[in-house]
Amino acid sequence: MTTSRKPRLVVLTDIGGDPDDQQSLIRLLTYANEFTIEGIIPELWSGNEHARRGIDAESQMQLVREIISAYGEVQANLARHAAGYPDAGYLNSCLKRGMVNVPTSLEGDPGPAEKVIGEGKDTEGSDWIIAVVDREDPRPVNVAVWGGPADLAQALWRVRRDRSQAELERFLAKIRVHTIGDQDATGPWIRRHFPALFYILNMSRSGKKLSSCYRGMYLGGDETLTSAEWVKENIAQEHGPLGRLYPLQTWTAPNPHGCLKEGDTPSWFYFLENGLNVPGRPDWGGWGGRFTKNGSFFQDALDTEAGETSHRATVFRWRAAFQNDFAARMDWCVKPATVANHPPLAALVGAPPTRAPHFIAAHPGETLTLDASASTDPDGDSLCFSWWMYQEAGTYTGPVELHEADTPVCRLPVPEDAGGHQLHIILEVQDDGEPPLTTYRRVVVEISA
Numbered sequence: 001m002t003t004s005r006k007p008r009l010v011v012l013t014d015i016g017g018d019p020d021d022q023q024s025l026i027r028l029l030t031y032a033n034e035f036t037i038e039g040i041i042p043e044l045w046s047g048n049e050h051a052r053r054g055i056d057a058e059s060q061m062q063l064v065r066e067i068i069s070a071y072g073e074v075q076a077n078l079a080r081h082a083a084g085y086p087d088a089g090y091l092n093s094c095l096k097r098g099m100v101n102v103p104t105s106l107e108g109d110p111g112p113a114e115k116v117i118g119e120g121k122d123t124e125g126s127d128w129i130i131a132v133v134d135r136e137d138p139r140p141v142n143v144a145v146w147g148g149p150a151d152l153a154q155a156l157w158r159v160r161r162d163r164s165q166a167e168l169e170r171f172l173a174k175i176r177v178h179t180i181g182d183q184d185a186t187g188p189w190i191r192r193h194f195p196a197l198f199y200i201l202n203m204s205r206s207g208k209k210l211s212s213c214y215r216g217m218y219l220g221g222d223e224t225l226t227s228a229e230w231v232k233e234n235i236a237q238e239h240g241p242l243g244r245l246y247p248l249q250t251w252t253a254p255n256p257h258g259c260l261k262e263g264d265t266p267s268w269f270y271f272l273e274n275g276l277n278v279p280g281r282p283d284w285g286g287w288g289g290r291f292t293k294n295g296s297f298f299q300d301a302l303d304t305e306a307g308e309t310s311h312r313a314t315v316f317r318w319r320a321a322f323q324n325d326f327a328a329r330m331d332w333c334v335k336p337a338t339v340a341n342h343p344p345l346a347a348l349v350g351a352p353p354t355r356a357p358h359f360i361a362a363h364p365g366e367t368l369t370l371d372a373s374a375s376t377d378p379d380g381d382s383l384c385f386s387w388w389m390y391q392e393a394g395t396y397t398g399p400v401e402l403h404e405a406d407t408p409v410c411r412l413p414v415p416e417d418a419g420g421h422q423l424h425i426i427l428e429v430q431d432d433g434e435p436p437l438t439t440y441r442r443v444v445v446e447i448s449a
């Protein structure tokens with residue numbers, strides 16, 4: 001049994017259609033040390049999504065291998081900056097053939113899911129998903145869906161067919177799913193047949209794709225951070241072979257700056273342990289967006305940021321930090337450790353040195369002292385501190401005044417009328433390196449009634 005605490009990750013992708021999946025995969029590989037990546041499963045559409053680029057099942061696999069191969073060329077340098085980067089051979093062993101000729105909703109009505117899944121429809125990818133979930137490992141299997149979830153649907157169909165109800169329930173309980181939209185018929189099928197499954201549908205409740213959480217990756221907020229200039233300078237040029245593969249054009253970026261799209265990246269951002277994200281709580285928000293219950297599953301919630309109340313604000317509010325973090329990791333591909341920047345280590349007095357949220361019990365009217373003065377930076381950079389209340393993540397809607405909120409030690413007077421409520425205080429520790437990097441801690445204040 002493994003003793004790793006990293007989040008496990010399986011990716012289903014329609015790579016080879018819109019080039020933004022290539023963008024997302026390149027970014028993901030710079031975070032390969034943060035996950036136990038256990039599956040990369042490409043799925044091919046039957047419509048013209050892939051045909052447009054002349055992509056068939058084999059060339060789709062080759063596209064992934066090329067990106068893994070470029071990662072292999074920079075892996076040794078990445079390892080000079082952070083431990084835990086797997087070698088390219090390991091990642092290639094996770095690459096499994098998913099379904100081909102899946103009718104996609106992008107082309108109109110995809111027809112019933114039963115045409116896609118069932119007896120005789122098992123794939124290398126669907127068998128692999130079952131094998132991964134069956135591994136003796138206490139950690140959940142996080143499934144990030146960048147296309148449609150047809151191979152996951154087939155895996156679930158197979159397990160329901162071959163195993164007892166109790167075995168099926170145990171299987172389902174080990175999986176967490178984050179899908180970008182409903183790109184084929186199998187997403188709704190999964191939700192209908194397996195309501196117990198932890199499932200996030202990252203898609204606007206209005207049905208308008210452009211207003212979905214995931215669009216906050218590149219729309220709304222400061223869009224200059226997704227421009228061609230930004231991408232060339234920070235990713236694609238002079239950052240080695242992995243950056244050179246980063247596509248400078250995608251299909252559907254209406255952003256006038258339009259270059260970086262990465263519509264699928266929020267699906268795995270969601271599972272990243274960065275001190276802010278709490279994957280078990282979609283309603284608490286983080287880099288991958290914020291989601292609340294919609295029947296048995298979770299779907300886009302609203303945040304307010306920069307004067308905009310929207311689903312995508314739940315993602316774009318973090319853009320400056322996640323873009324700088326990506327830029328630093330691209331520097332790690334080519335620069336020595338003494339030159340590139342590395343994130344600060346945020347330390348909270350009274351909290352264990354993990355990235356998990358820190359819970360504090362409090363009474364109405366009490367003043368709490370939150371102390372991060374033991375925070376450090378591996379490069380010796382100067383640090384600045386920001387404490388703020390993430391109102392949408394908590395349950396208290398009144399005003400809360402944080403004192404000395406831009407210093408290492410902040411005071412929080414708990415409002416008299418906040419009994420029974422929960423406050424989420426976010427600590428951001430930012431260094432003054434190039435680019436400046438942000439580390440988070442989340443304090444959850446639980447106030448007695």
Ligand SMILES: [Ca+2]
Pocket residue numbers: 013014015018020021146147264
């Ligand atoms: Ca995709």
Ligand SMILES: [Ca+2]
Pocket residue numbers: 341342343344377378379380381431433437
């Ligand atoms: Ca630093």
